[in-house]
Amino acid sequence: QPVAGSLAPAVIAPPELTAADYPSITGVNSRVTVWLVAQLHLWFAAFVLAVPIFVFIIEAIGMRTRDKRYDDMAYEFIKISITAYSLTAILGGLLLFSLIVLYPHLFSYLSRVFGESMFYYALLFFAESAALYLYYYGWQWLQGGFRKWLHLTVGLVLNAVGTTLMFLANGWVTFMMSPAGLDPAGLFAGDTWAAMHNYLWNPINLHRFIANIAYGGSIVGAYAAFRFLSATRPEERAHYDWMGYNANFIAILALLPLPFAGYYLAAEIYAYSQQMGITLMGGIFAWLFIIQAVL
Incomplete structure (x- = not known):
């Protein structure tokens, strides 16, 4: 243990829990609740990260190209993202609340290990919000010449911040799958970067980045199809037909390399822990994996 007043980092031990340590709420399945909220948050987050x-x-x-059709289509894409962004934030807050209430010991441990990165995550969330709303509401004003370059810069910042947010969250998730930065006794000694840069961090980063684009393109394509069917004027139908074509092109372009990224992730899971890989593909999650492969 570090001596009081020394510069050595505090050692953090993982909690040793029993079933009695988990809060029990009548009629609420904690695992299913967290799974549902996390899944909904992931869907919306994937969309709002991919579309920009x-x-x-x-x-x-x-x-x-100086073709206004592209600018109009991009503006309509980001308009959809704005709506989804608010729901993403609400679901993120609900997920945080669910973890604190249903798994307080786990969340306390993770917040101590990743406290610094969680602080930066909060700052980056506000930065992303500001960049997204500036990007959307400044679209018409920042047109032409230097203003257009400034608007593109805001878009670049938005994507850089959003991708960084995803990487940070991926570090927390993969730490629970392939913990790193721990001594042989399982104690965390304060190296947050080592904990973040664990065995599965890069594979999940690559897989999620590509999957987000495929997912976002598909959702926008579905939106364009709905607007095409409900349009009454020929020019509107032509616009949404072209919009749907481009959205599907983006989705398919990202979908093609996605199986290879998934294979890379699965191979790294097996390399880290064969038992984890067997559980994923041949154990209790086997049918879920088969359904996912079919879908």
Whole structure:
């Protein structure tokens, strides 16, 4: 143990819990509750992280070609993202509340290990919010010449901050799968970067980045299809038909390398722990894995 007044980091021991240590709420299954909230948050987060990526690219293409259709399409894409962003934040707050209430010991341990990165995550969340709203509401004002370059810069900052947020959250998730930065006794000695940069961090970063783009493109494609079917004017139908084509093109373009990223992730899981890989593909989660493969 570090001596009082020394510069040595405090040693953090993982909690040793029994079933009695977990809060019990009548009629509430803690695992299912956290799973549902986390899954909903993940869906919306994947969408709001992916859409600004291809919005930025489409806007840059429109600026380069001087074709206003690209600019209009990019603006409509980001308009959809704005709506989803509010729901993402609400679900994120609900997930935080669920973890604190249903798994207080786990959350306390993770917040001590990743306290610094969680602080930066909060700051980056506000930075992303500011960048997203500036990017959307400044779209019409920041048109032409230097203003357009400034608007593209805001889009670049938005994507950089959003991707960093995803990487930070991935570090917390993968630490629970492949813990790192621990001594042989399982104690955390204060190296947050070592805990973040664990065995599965890079594979999950790559897989989620590609999957987000495929997912975001598919959702926007579905939106464009709905607007196409409900449009009454020929020019509207032509616009949404073209919008749906581009969204599906983006989704398929990202979907093609996704199985290889998934194979890389699965291979790294097996390399880290064969038992974890067997549980994933041949154990209690086997049917879920088969259903996912079919889908």
